[in-house]
Amino acid sequence: MTIMQLNSFAQNKWIAPSGNTRQISSAVTGDVIAVAGSDGLDFQAMLDFGRDVGGPALRELTFHDRARRLKALALYLQERRDALYALSYMTGATLTDSKIDIDGGIGTMLVFASKGRREMPDGHVFLDGEIEQLSRSGSFLGQHICTPLLGVGVQINAFNFPVWGMLEKLAPSLLAGVPGIVKPATATSYLTEACVQMMAESGIFPDGSFQLITGGTGDLLDRLGPQDIVSFTGSADTAFKLRSNPLLLKRGVRFLAEQDSLNGSVLGPDVGVDDPEFDLFVSEAVREMTAKAGQKCTAIRRMIVPDAMVRPLSDAIAAKLADTTIGDPTLKTTGMGALASASQKADVLATVSLLSGECSRVFGDPERFDVDGADGDKGAFLPPMLLRCDDPDAAVNVHSVEAFGPVSTLMGYRDLAHAGALLNRGGGSLVGSVITNDPVVARDITLISAAWHGRLYFNNRTSMKEATGHGSPLPHMVHGGPGRAGGGEELGGIRGVMHYMQRTAIQGSPDILTAIGNTWVTGATEVKPTAHPFTRVYGDLAIGDTIYTDPRTVTLEDIEHFAEFTGDNFYAHMDEDAAKANPFFPGRVAHGYLLLSFAAGLFVEPNPGPVLANTGLNSLSFQKPVSPGEEIHARLTVKRKTGRTDEYGEVRWNVTLFNRDCEQVAEYELLTMVAYQ
Numbered sequence: 001m002t003i004m005q006l007n008s009f010a011q012n013k014w015i016a017p018s019g020n021t022r023q024i025s026s027a028v029t030g031d032v033i034a035v036a037g038s039d040g041l042d043f044q045a046m047l048d049f050g051r052d053v054g055g056p057a058l059r060e061l062t063f064h065d066r067a068r069r070l071k072a073l074a075l076y077l078q079e080r081r082d083a084l085y086a087l088s089y090m091t092g093a094t095l096t097d098s099k100i101d102i103d104g105g106i107g108t109m110l111v112f113a114s115k116g117r118r119e120m121p122d123g124h125v126f127l128d129g130e131i132e133q134l135s136r137s138g139s140f141l142g143q144h145i146c147t148p149l150l151g152v153g154v155q156i157n158a159f160n161f162p163v164w165g166m167l168e169k170l171a172p173s174l175l176a177g178v179p180g181i182v183k184p185a186t187a188t189s190y191l192t193e194a195c196v197q198m199m200a201e202s203g204i205f206p207d208g209s210f211q212l213i214t215g216g217t218g219d220l221l222d223r224l225g226p227q228d229i230v231s232f233t234g235s236a237d238t239a240f241k242l243r244s245n246p247l248l249l250k251r252g253v254r255f256l257a258e259q260d261s262l263n264g265s266v267l268g269p270d271v272g273v274d275d276p277e278f279d280l281f282v283s284e285a286v287r288e289m290t291a292k293a294g295q296k297c298t299a300i301r302r303m304i305v306p307d308a309m310v311r312p313l314s315d316a317i318a319a320k321l322a323d324t325t326i327g328d329p330t331l332k333t334t335g336m337g338a339l340a341s342a343s344q345k346a347d348v349l350a351t352v353s354l355l356s357g358e359c360s361r362v363f364g365d366p367e368r369f370d371v372d373g374a375d376g377d378k379g380a381f382l383p384p385m386l387l388r389c390d391d392p393d394a395a396v397n398v399h400s401v402e403a404f405g406p407v408s409t410l411m412g413y414r415d416l417a418h419a420g421a422l423l424n425r426g427g428g429s430l431v432g433s434v435i436t437n438d439p440v441v442a443r444d445i446t447l448i449s450a451a452w453h454g455r456l457y458f459n460n461r462t463s464m465k466e467a468t469g470h471g472s473p474l475p476h477m478v479h480g481g482p483g484r485a486g487g488g489e490e491l492g493g494i495r496g497v498m499h500y501m502q503r504t505a506i507q508g509s510p511d512i513l514t515a516i517g518n519t520w521v522t523g524a525t526e527v528k529p530t531a532h533p534f535t536r537v538y539g540d541l542a543i544g545d546t547i548y549t550d551p552r553t554v555t556l557e558d559i560e561h562f563a564e565f566t567g568d569n570f571y572a573h574m575d576e577d578a579a580k581a582n583p584f585f586p587g588r589v590a591h592g593y594l595l596l597s598f599a600a601g602l603f604v605e606p607n608p609g610p611v612l613a614n615t616g617l618n619s620l621s622f623q624k625p626v627s628p629g630e631e632i633h634a635r636l637t638v639k640r641k642t643g644r645t646d647e648y649g650e651v652r653w654n655v656t657l658f659n660r661d662c663e664q665v666a667e668y669e670l671l672t673m674v675a676y677q
Contacts, residue, residue, distance in 0.1 A: 003032055003033060003034060003035060004033060004034040004035070004190055005017055005034070005035055006024075006034050006035065006036040006189055006190055006193050006214040006215075007193065007214065008038055008040075008041055008211075008212055008213050008214050008215065009193075009196055009197075009200060009210075009211050009212040010041055010042070010045070010046045010049070010211050010212075010213075011045055011046060011049045011208075011211070012049070012200075012207045012208065015040050015041060016040070017035055017036050017037035017038070017039075017040070017214065017215065018037055018039050018040040019037055019039025019040060020037060020039055021035045021036060021037035021039075021215075022035070022036055022037060022186055022215065023035055024036060024186065024187060024189070024190065025341065025342065026090045026379075027090060027091055027092030027337075027338040027339060027340050027341055027379060027380045028089065028090060028092060028328060028329065028337070028338050028374055028379045028380075029374070029375070029378055029379060030342065030375075030378035030379055030380075031378075033090055033190070034189075034190045036186050036189055036190075036214040036215045037214075037215045037216075038213050038214060038215030038216050038217070038218065039215070039218075041213065041215075041218070043217070043218055043219060043220040043223060044223055046181060046211050046213075046220075047152060047181075047220070047223055047224075047228075049208050049211070050151075050152035050179040050180075050181060050208055050211060051150065051151055051152055051179075051227075052208075053206075053207055053208035054152075054179030054206060054207065054208025054209045054210075055148075055150060055151070055152070055177070055178065055179050055208070057206030057207065057208060057209070058148070058174065058177045058178070058179060058205075058206060058209055059124065059148055059177045061177070061206075062121075062122050062123050062124060063116050063120040063121060063122065063123065063124070063126070063175065063177075064116065064117055064120070064121075064122040064642075064643060066116065066174055066175050066177065067112070067113045067114075067115075067116030067117045067120070067175060068113070068117070069174075069204050069205055070109050070110075070112055070113035070116065070171060070174060070175060071109075071110060071113035071114075072202075072204050073109065073199060073202060073204045073205065074106045074107075074109035074110045074113065075110075076198065076199075076202045076204065077105075077106050077109075077195065077198055077199070078103075078106050080198050081102050081103065081106065083194065084098070084102045084163060084191065084194060084195060085098045085099075085102065087190060087191045087194055088101065088102065088162075088163075088191055089329050089330050089337075090190070091159075091162065091188045091191060091340055092293060092329060092337040092338030092339055092340055092379075092380060093292065093329055093337055094329040094334055094335070094336070094337045095329070095332075096291070097291060097292045097293075097329070097337060100161075100164070100291065100292065101161050101162065101163045101164045101292075102163045102164070104161075104164045105161075105163040105164035105165075105166065105167035105168060106167065107475070108164065108167055108168045108171055108475040108491070109167050109170075109171045111475040111476060111493075112171040112172055112175050112475060112496075112497070113171075113175075115475075115476075115493050115494055116175045116494075116497075117644075119493070119494050120175075120494065120497075121518065121519075121640070121642060122641070122642045122643045122649075123518045124147070124177075125145050125146075125147055125516060125517055125518065126145065126146040126147070126497075126498075126501065127143065127144075127145055127517050127519060128143075128144040128145060128146050128498075128503055129143070129144050130143075131143050131513070131521055131522075134507065138510070138522065138523045139509055139510070139523065140507065140508070140509065141507070141508065141509070141510060141513055141521065141523075142505060142506065142507045143505075143506055143513055143517065144503055144504070144505050144506075145503070145504055145506055145516065145517060146498055146501040146502065146503050146504070147501060147502055147504065148176050148177035148178050148500065148501055148502075149176075149178050149227050149228070149229060149500055149501060149502055150227040151178070151224070151225060151226075151227030151228035151229070152178065152179050152180065152181055152228050152229075153169070153173040153178050153179070153180045153181070153228070153229050153230075153231055153500055154180075154181050154183065154217075154220065154221070154224065154228065154229070154230045154231070155169040155170065155173070155180050155181065155182050155183065155231045156183045156217075156230065156231070156232045156233065156234065156242070157169070157182070157183065157184045157185060157192070157233050157234075158185055158233045158234045158297070159184075159185035159186075159187045159188045159295075159340045159341070159344070160188075160292060160295040160296060160297070160340060162184050162185070162188040162189065162191040162192040162195075163191060163192065163195050165184070165233055166182050166184060166192055166195065166196075167195075168473075168475065168479075168490060168491060169182075169231050169233075169490065170182065170210060171475075172490075172491075172496040172497040172499065172500060173231075173500045174205065174209060174210075175497050176497045176498075176499075176500035176501050177500075177501075178229070178500040178501075179208055179209050179210060179211075180209070180210045180211070181210075181211045181212075181213065181220070182196065182210060182211065182212045182213065183212075183213045183217055184212075184214070185234070186214065186215060186216075187340055187341045187343075187344075188340055189214045192212070192214075193212065193214055196210070196212045221242065221245050221247070221248060222245070222247050224247070224248060224251065224253045225251050225253065226251050226252045226253060228253055228254070229253065229254040229255075229256065229499065229500060230242065230243075230248070230253060230254065230255045230256065231256045231490070231499070232255065232256065232257045232258070232486075233257075233258045233259075233297070233490075234259065234260075235259065235260050236259040236260055236484055236486070239257045239259050239486060242255070243255045243257065254499070255488075256488040256489075256490065256499055257486030257487065257488045258297065258430070258479065258480050258481075258485070258486050258488055258489075258490055259297075259484065259485055259486035260297055260402050260404065260484075260485075261297065261402070261426060261428065261429035261430045261431075261481055261484055261485040262301045262302055262399060262400070262402055262426035262427070262429060262484070263298060263299065263300055263301055263302070263426070263429045263430060263431050263432060263433075263470075263471075264300070264301070264302040264303070264304050264422070264423045264426060264429065264432050264433075265281070265284065265285065265288075265300045265302070265303055265304065265432070265433040265434070265435065265470060266304045266305070266413075266419050266420075266423055266432070266433070266434045266435070266436075266445060267281050267303075267304070267305040267306065267309060267313070267435050267436075268434060268435060268436025268437070268438055268441045268442075269306050269415070269416060269419075269441065270436055270437055270438040270441060271306075271309070271435065271436065271437070273309075273312050275437070275461075276460075276461040276464065277435050277436065277437055277459075277460055277461060278309075278312075278313075278316075279316075280435055280459060280460070280461075280464050281303075281305075281313065281435045282313065282316045282317055282320055283320075284300070284433065284435065284459070284469065284470050285300055285303055285313075285317050285408065286317060286320045286321055286324070286384075287469065287471075288300040288408070288469075288470055288471045289321070289384045289386070289406050289407070289408050290321075290324055290335060290336040290384055290406060291471065293336055293337055293338060293339050293340075293382070293405060293406050294384070294403075294404070294405045294406035294407060294408075295339060295340060295344070295404055295405060296471050297430055298430050298431050298470070298471040298472070298473060299408075299471050300408050300433070300470055300471070301402055301403070301407070301408055301409065301426075302398065302399070302408070302409050302411060302422070302423075302426065303317075303408055303409065303410045303411065304392075304411055304412075304413055304419050304422050304423055305410065305411070305412060305413070306412065306413060307412035307413065307414060309412070310388065310410060310411075310412045313410060314362050314386070314388060314410055317362075317363070317386055317410070318362055318363040318386060321363050321364065321384045321386060322363070323335075324336050324384060325372055326369060326370065326371055326372065326381055326383060327370075327371050327372030327373045327374055327381075328372060328373030328374040330373075331372060331373050333372065334372060334373070336384065336406065337381075338374075338379045338380040338381045339380040339381070339382060339405055340380065341380055342380050344380060344404070344405070345380040345381075345382055345405070347404065347405075348382060348403050348404060348405035348406075348407060349366060349382070351401055351402070351403035351404075351407070352366070352385060352387075352403055352407055354397055354401055355387060355397055355398060355401065355403065355407075355409065356387075357397065358389055358391075358394075358395040358396070358397055358398050359387035359388055359389045359395075359398065359409055360387065360388050360390070361385060361386070361387055361388075362386040362387065362388050362410065363384070363385065363386040364382075364383040364384050364385035364386060364406075365383065366382055366383060366385065369381075369382075369383035382405060382406060383406070384406040384407075385403075385406060385407045385408075386408060386409075386410060387407065387408070387409040387410065388409065388410045388411070389409050389410070389411040390411075390412075392411040392412070392413075392422055392425075393422075395411075398411070399422075399425035399426055399427070400427070416441065416444055416445065416448075417448065419445070420444075420445055420448030420449045421448075423445075423448075423449050423452070424448070424449055424452045426452070426484065427452075427483045427484040428452055428453075428481050428482040428483020428484040428485045428487075429452065429453050429454070429481050429483075429484070429485050430453070430454050430455065430473075430479065430480065430481040430485050431453060431454065431455040431456070431457055431470060431471070431473075431481070432449055432452070432453045432455075432456055432457070433456070433457040433458070433459065433470040434456065434457070434458050434459075435458075435459055435460065436458065436460060437460040437461060437462075442458050451482070452481075452482060452483065453481055453482075454478055454479065454480045454481030454482070454485060454489060455473075455477060455478065455479070455481070457469075457470050473491060474491070475491050475493065475496075476491075476492075476493050477491060477492060477493075478490075478491060478492035478495060479491040479492065509523075509524075510522065510523035510524035511524045511525055514543065514544065518543060518640070519543070519639060519640045520543050520544050520637055520638065520639045520640070520654060522654070522656075524544060525544055526544055526546035526637065527542060527544045527545050527546060528545075528546065528547070529541075529542075529545045529546075529547065532547065532605045533545055533547060533636065533638065533653075534603075534604065534605035534609055534610075534611045535605055535607075535609050535610070536610065537610045537674065537675055537676060537677060538610065538641065538643075538648065538649045538651065538674040538675060538676045539676060541638050541641065541651060541674070542638060543638055543639070543640070543641065544637065544638060545637065545638040546635060546636065546637040546638075547603065547635070547636050548633060548634070548635050549602035549603050549633050549634045549635075549636070550602065550633065551631040551632065551633040551660070552598055552601075552602060552631065552632055552633070553629065553630070553631050554590045554594070554595070554598065554626055554627075554628060554629070554630055554631075554632060555628055555629070556588070556628040556629075558590070558594065558598075558628075559573055559574075559588065559589075559590050559591065559594065559628060560574070562590075562591055562593075562594045562597075563591070566591075566593075568591055568593075570591075572584075572585050572588070572589055573588060573589065573590070573591055574588065575588070576588050584625065585625050586625065586627060587627060588627070588628060589625040589626060589627055590625070590626045590627070590628070592622045592666065595622075595626060595632060595657055595665065595666055596620075596666070596668070598632060599632075599634045599655060599657055599666075602632075602633065602634045603634050603636045603655070610674050610675040610677075611672050611673075611674055611675075612648055612672075612673045612674065612675055613672065613673045614670065614671070614672050615650075615671045615672065615673060616671045617655075617668045617669060617670050617671065618652075618668065618669040618671070619667070619668055619669050620666070620667075620668040621666065621667055621668070622665065622666050623663075623664050623665055623666065623667070624659065624663055624664065624665040625665075626659060626665055630659055630660065631659065631660040632657050632658065632659055632665065633657070633658055634655060634656065634657050634658075635654075635655070635656045635658070636653055636654075636655055636670075637653060637654040637655075637656075638651060638652075638653060639652045639653055639654045639669065640652040644673065646676075647675060647676060648673045648674060648675050648676060649673070649674060649676065650671060650672070650673055650674075651671075651672050651673075651674045652669050652670070652671055652672075653669070653670040653671075653672065654667070654669060654670075655667065655668050655669070655670050
């Protein structure tokens with residue numbers, strides 16, 4: 001068998017391993033399959049290349065440009081994933097496991113690409129929150145913005161997800177405009193290297209957008225500065241060692257950690273053996289024990305169930321585990337493959353031995369189990385092992401030591417408060433789950449335990465067919481947790497992008513804020529267009545283009561007709577005495593939605609033109625009532641422009657209604673799609 005020489009990708013070149021190299025073995029056969037080493041790398045040159053070449057090239061692109069490239073890269077990898085599956089088997093992963101890693105990583109990139117286009121501007125500055133008025137007249141304002149860090153993201157990943165772990169960090173950093181230096185765990189770095197080869201060959205991202213280290217990081221962390229960020233996934237001990245680096249602390253380098261955790265799953269006290277939630281709990285438990293051979297930072301390590309349910313659940317879970325076939329992950333009949341390495345197997349066995357002082361083994365004998373299609377002595381195989389802890393209150397190791405493999409412990413609770421207390425004994429976790437059909441149980445557990453968890457996953461008969469599973473981090477939701485779990489977070493949609501950006505408070509005049517954010521701010525200069533804005537194509541519209549409409553008088557007949565036509569006979573519009581008794585109204589007033597309809601009639605150009613559709617409105621507010629006989633007029637201003645497709649873009653308009661005295665009576669943001677041509 002040819003031994004792979006795992007190269008690093010530095011300064012847009014592939015660098016062969018040299019110096020003190022490390023041999024990597026197949027998780028299935030135990031044979032040496034690869035050699036890795038990073039002694040030949042110039043870490044300062046890698047940092048300079050990322051900061052001086054990759055960073056500027058990325059920042060020259062808009063958020064939407066980067067999002068489009070993320071999508072293109074994800075689709076490029078998707079077309080070539082079969083080659084990655086073939087390598088993934090050597091990590092001990094079945095095809096199902098590989099899809100979690102490889103397809104999951106690609107899917108995460110696609111989600112960030114989509115969110116980048118939908119939730120971020122087609123520009124270089126991200127606006128964080130609304131305008132803050134800092135002066136009486138509005139001539140001095142404030143706003144928070146986010147811009148990319150000017151350094152690099154050093155992304156250190158764990159062995160269990162060599163593709164997803166890389167892509168779920170790279171996607172938000174590249175979308176933010178920050179280049180990444182990827183450091184996978186050496187044991188499975190051959191799969192990461194193959195993926196990076198594809199990424200480099202694609203040519204989709206600029207040179208320097210990503211680099212790869214296969215081997216150790218040497219003094220790389222010592223060379224980081226305050227514009228850099230370390231994003232780490234792995235053990236709590238390793239995270240502590242890295243984040244305690246004196247130079248990182250001194251220079252204020254951001255350190256984002258996602259660490260191991262003793263995640264728990266609670267079966268609600270409302271669930272009986274004949275309820276669908278009982279079977280659901282069993283299925284979730286077995287899946288989390290066997291998927292990726294239990295090597296998931298989100299796997300269920302502690303099953304916390306009512307005392308009366310310990311025995312029936314013990315029997316049900318053991319019976320289902322007995323049907324799990326352990327063996328060569330390339331076989332279609334294999335339900336659980338090998339652990340990632342012999343050393344990982346040894347670590348799990350040592351931890352199980354430690355836990356045996358507080359637990360008894362219900363299922364799974366590591367000395368006696370069958371392995372299909374492979375040599376169980378040479379490969380890193382173990383059976384799923386279900387333990388039971390009869391005194392979880394007195395136990396210590398069960399709540400503090402993680403067996404990072406196919407191991408979980410079942411324990412009983414007296415009442416819901418006790419269940420929450422046991423769940424919290426993990427000292428902070430990535431995810432806690434609750435299987436219950438009682439919303440009150442869900443609410444009570446939330447109040448007891450949410451502060452100790454990065455994510456709470458609830459499932460029952462209503463959601464079970466579509467729920468993604470206890471152990472499935474989603475790019476839309478935060479992935480991280482407090483305490484033992486690292487105190488950081490990843491993913492979470494655009495929240496994940498913000499980790500690679502600097503939030504800055506800007507203060508100044510409306511024109512200054514408009515220029516920085518490329519979004520019109522009330523009080524900024526208004527530009528009178530040469531033609532009605534609705535007759536102009538997307539490219540001809542400029543931020544600040546403004547028209548004022550002719551006035552219209554709102555009559556009592558208008559109000560009564562609107563009430564009759566819509567059925568909205570609210571007393572403030574129809575009963576003079578009742579309206580006067582209301583502290584908000586001087587008497588009968590116009591419907592707010594009548595005013596919106598009149599506003600549209602005042603500013604809309606009725607003929608066919610480049611405005612294709614009105615897709616909604618945001619932030620509607622009514623400031624002052626309008627009585628019968630009063631005049632209103634509207635101001636329509638181009639507030640923001642965002643490209644959407646090859647045919648049209650979104651234009652957001654500020655619409656403000658005024659009365660005859662130029663007092664503001666209503667305001668909202670109108671969304672339209674406008675053709676490019």
